[in-house]
Amino acid sequence: MATDAASQPEGDGSGLLSKKGWKVSIFVLAMASLVTAIDLTIISVALPTVEQDLALSPSQGQWVVNAYLIAFTVLLIPGGMLGDRIGQIRGMNLGLIVFSIGSLMCGAAGDEKLLIAGRVVQGLGAAILMPCIQALVTRVAPAGKTGTAFGIYAAVSAIGLAVGPLLGGALVDFVDWRWIFYINPLILMPLLVLVHMYLRMAGEGIDKEKRRLVTMKMLRRPSLRSGLWLIFFVRLPLIWIFVYAGIYFQSVLGYSPFVTGLAMLPGIAGIAVGGLVAGRMKDKIGWRMPTVLGFLGVSGCLVLLGFALDWESYIGIVIPMFILGIAVNMATTPVNVQAITDADERERGMISGTMTVASQSGNTLGSIILGGLTNSLALAGITATAGYSATQIYAEVQHPSDSTTLPQAALDAGQEALAQGMATTSFIGAGIILLALALAWAMRMFKDPGKPPARKRKEAGESAAEPAAA
Template identity: 30%
Template sequence: MSTLPSDCDRALAAGAAPARAQAALHPNLVLCTSILASSLAFIDGSVVNVGLAAIKRDLDGGGADLSWVVNGYLLPLSSLLLLGGALGDHYGRKRVLLGGILVFALASLFCALAPTLGLLVAGRLLQGLGAAMLLPNSLAILSATFTGKQRGRAVGIWAAAGAAAGAVGPLLGGWLIDTMGWRAVFYINLPIAALAIFMGWRFVQVSTCDKPVALDPLGAVSASLGLACITWGLAEASAEKQLTMWGAIALVAGIAILLAFLWIERRAGERAMLPLKLFGSSAFSGLNLMTFLLYGALGALMLLLPFVLIQSLGYSAKQAGAALLPFPIVLAIASPLMGRVAASHGSRLPLSIGSLIVAGGFLLALRIGPGSYAATVLPAMLTIALGMACVAAPLTTAVLSSVDGRHTGIASGFNSAVARGGGLIATALLGVMLTAQGRALLAPFHVAMAVCAASAAAAAVCAFVWVRSSNTPPK
């Protein structure tokens, strides 16, 4: 999956549980530390997508196995994001942030040295664990360091830096793959992580919470296992083009474990990783269904497009990375404007109309094939980017206003995890496409784009039906 638009994670900072402001000696350096740490989590997904074709050639990966190069990262990030934030509240945000960066760096080195696809997937799982630790805590530290208008300015700078990283990441990754090979995209994380660790150790000063936060390890483990079983079962069925016995067993086990997760969370009450009473809000439930449908479709596009461009249309890795460039540029320019529109007029129409525009962009993607980039790929990318710009910032506003003030941090963190979960499931379903070669890729790619268009249209219906017309939080 590509780097998620930064507005999807902006709510993690904006909706963090209130924390005592800590007077930092070097607040701008704390902001730089947060940007460096977050960039590790954001960039890696998009860069690896561009490198899938090279990894397939080098390590001789099948479709189901190759999809786990992406899903191995998304699985722990989706299921452990909330626990990562709770660990920071419990043990100290600085400590968990530095630990997450270190885990991510060591996992990146492991990935770079991996001699087999299985070991590469293991390294990606560790990367996802590190990202789940560092991402929520880097934003919580940002929220605790700045107050008032300065906090809004800091989050805005962080979001702009995330958009810039999203723009440069695929292009840089493609250049590295073409010149030095796919392993270089993991080596590049090491100096960034080293600088982030030094700056975090030297400049971040955030106190621990006065009241230790209860952890929910059983909930986190059951959520991870359930998602892993379902993801593996879907990937197996996709690669084999039928539901095999082992795939069916995995799916049934995954559903059973996730039902057990719901039972565990219900018994845990307020100590739960995900308090189930949040779903008493129809707006919250509808927004998360919309997020799953829309970001699942986006994840499918960002996985498949560079793969198809390289494998079927003869693009180099650098050219495929450059082909994605219009998306983050349009998103960075247009998202702040739509955020102001949503703040003034409510989120319902921007979310509904934006999702419909995204659906139209996916229909334009049916034209992708032989022909110039400007005539085939560019119109689809610009249209999808414009639609997502209508959605990204208003989604943050809508999520924060769908629950009471005590649960905004959990609600926004869960929505960010759902966005990644959508990409996780989409990637699992696309294993069959990762086995195809040459022009044979185009027909299933067009089928996938048609399904994505339907998914985005369904997301528009969810937004129109369940999102309130105003942004007033419930009492």
């Protein structure tokens, strides 16, 4: 089966009023995705205040975070199938409404039960919304522009990762923590109007047949089979590096939480830039080369980060983070686009949900494994000092305070152990990325990678000319 981007059933922008209309439509889709991205990070800033206001234990507070992530990840594939059955536009509208209802439940919560229930409803709304959004991107983009469309979508969506901590901090400090949830309907409800204005003419792909989630026939497609593998592995270090970079900035470099949020913006900018670059590369040269370059870039950045952690320099950390953001999107966006456009029209929501599950699973598992490894290595590198255990010293390092009673020597040792633990984890992460790429190559996941549209058209023209010449 050919996987050339030019041969895929891409959207042709039908029903859009102008050549620029499809870009406006992509922006509307990205704005809806941006809100779900914000909710992945905004709660982390507000959580201490929420716990104090509702008298939550640390474990209950953790469930406020996990309830959204678990519901989102588990329900993504069913959400994609629902969009395929009722149509992606109807599915998107439903997702917007459900997410808004969940946000209102969270904002009105007087105890942990309603708050956690609201987070589950938010996760359900996001699980319906995201596959429909990604499937609609392929429908509204002109032929040959799907990669560019996904690049624009990824760049705008990436802003949510940066906006979350900054917006959350501002709302908690100057308004009230409940507004981190109440603000969502104020953004999402106007999007319902914009969806009607710009997307209603894009058509509705409705699947009337009963289908299994992912069939073996689907997995024979190189883009889907390799996409699930590659996206899962390349996402492993992403959340880990941003979480522990934040800890490093505060505990080693002495930044405040707000300054830390600002300091991490270049890394988020790399993700946005990577989306645009990867989308254009996919349209011109297919998905294979950008994906390989992205994997090599991620591995190289992790190695560079491992060495730079000893320098105790902001520039030494933020440059690898910026390049890493570009490389991750280069490794994921092209193959994600190809897997979705390779799918039958009525399967795209389901395939989109499946690819997003791979991405979210990589994020979650990587955060758990690499984060646990960093903590274990750091604790192993700390020696009990002046009556303080290694655990107490490491806790103080992770949560720096002006009122700490630890001797300076103990703090210095803890900070050095944290940096060494992060460095070793970076080197191990680089090895995992290279191993995943090598195994993908050995399993022939890059076979029949697809040719760029221009080359395809040129070859088609040459083939047509040969009989005439004869």
